[in-house]
Amino acid sequence: MGSGTGEPVVRVRGLTKDFDGTTALAGVDLDVARGELLVLLGLSGSGKSTLLRCLNGLHRPTSGEVTVAGTRVDRASGRELRRLRTEVGFVFQQFNLVGRLTCLENVLIGGLGRVRGPRYGVTTYSRRMRDEALAHIDRVGLADHAYQRADTLSGGQQQRVAIARTLMQRPQLVLADEPVASLDPENSGAVMDLLVRVCAEEGLTVVCTLHQVDLALGWAHRLVGLRSGEKVLDRPAADLTRDDAMSIYRRVDPAAAEADAGATAPADTRAPAALA
Template sequence: MIEFKQVQKKYPNGLLALKDIDLEIKQGEFVAVIGRSGAGKSTLLRCINRMHNITSGSLTVDGVEISTLKGKEIRKLRRNIGMIFQSFNLVTRISVLKNVLVGFVPDMPVWRKILGVFTEEEKKQALMAIDQVGILDKAYTRVDQLSGGQQQRVALARTLAQHPKIILADEPVASLDPVTAKQVMDDFRRINQELGMTVVMNIHHVEMALAYAHRVIGLRDGEIVFDGKSEDVTDAVLHRIYKGSPEQQGGSEAHVIEAATN
């Protein structure tokens, strides 16, 4: 489904954000990417949907080399890849339903974009997606009247309405309280299990990565230093991923996780 071969990403300021990344993610996997701030987690995700261009190497999605795509081809790629952000990226002064319908706009003819006209089928798909994340009763509520967790669910519904094959989530629960974060993570797990969508998530909360993901990828300084099952993440693995962090001074695995998530 997603394959990196010797991928590097260098920014104009000379920062080498990704170094010789070799990685394969299969259809239906739930993958958590963890590491310190600046390790390259967000860059890795954003290369998958061409928000960032790779500098060298090969990156294929569903068998297509995406580094060579242009214009309409990139838009077609992104239709199959949903992106969830920490900041939700919603229009707060309009309803939940209208925010979800926004996801259809890129594929609409110009006249419908200008007039804001949506088909009955689009409205049906949007309402079904809202129902999938458990907030159908909020469909006609303005987004600015929702809690943070409900707003993140709106963002997830907008992505689901597009029927993507892959969901990329960039710190989706970083701004949420622990109880709400768990509810949102439950949504991701249910979508992964019931719909078979591939989920690749950059997440700061190590304990949630271990609890929800099938697989954990640990990045340090732009390099993969761990790639394995969540149950194989040990104290030593966390030390390697969070090199230079306070938790390296010793202590139990619980202390390592606590320090890594604070």
């Protein structure tokens, strides 16, 4: 999956997001090229998930501009946001499958943006859509499980179904929020391999949040680090060492900073009040 060129699929300028007086994002600028796999790194609470949700309009920015696939998300109408979300796939940490439905039914849900009216059961979808969904299930290695309830699958298998459902949307952009956080290391690697491979084959743009630095360095084209809502790193993954990436996670300790400031400040030579 090579890095993309041309007009960026994602363009963010001066993005700020506040929640009840707490700043989650502070003046973030970001471009993501077509076909690029970008990984967001940072501590919990650094703003990674908030940034993803600003990209598909789940959060409205407090200020700044967000453009995704040619749509100004920050000022889009409800209709425009609904249309945009058919073009933006979202892979969640907890899979967000309907457990009582089969894998096939869950994947078909990804195509609802292309049909009119509700659908109840596999047979209410067209034969063409059923065949497309089965092809995606086969593509993620679960053809033998197509008619199995989703809640009977392992975590790694459920995330594969979620990826197939996202492909069923025919998206331009895939947002993945900690897609392997609930998986063991072996399944984490397998799911990331799959996500990278299918997105490369489809020419999709991916913005993914991860905590696993080694996975990020192994799969990403580019790493962007967030700390306290600010962008503190933006470099090609190939140019970074593990220590470079881990620097994103170094906390700023206010107590230590205050102690350092006190150690260099002029001494107060005034006598204590009790002795004056």
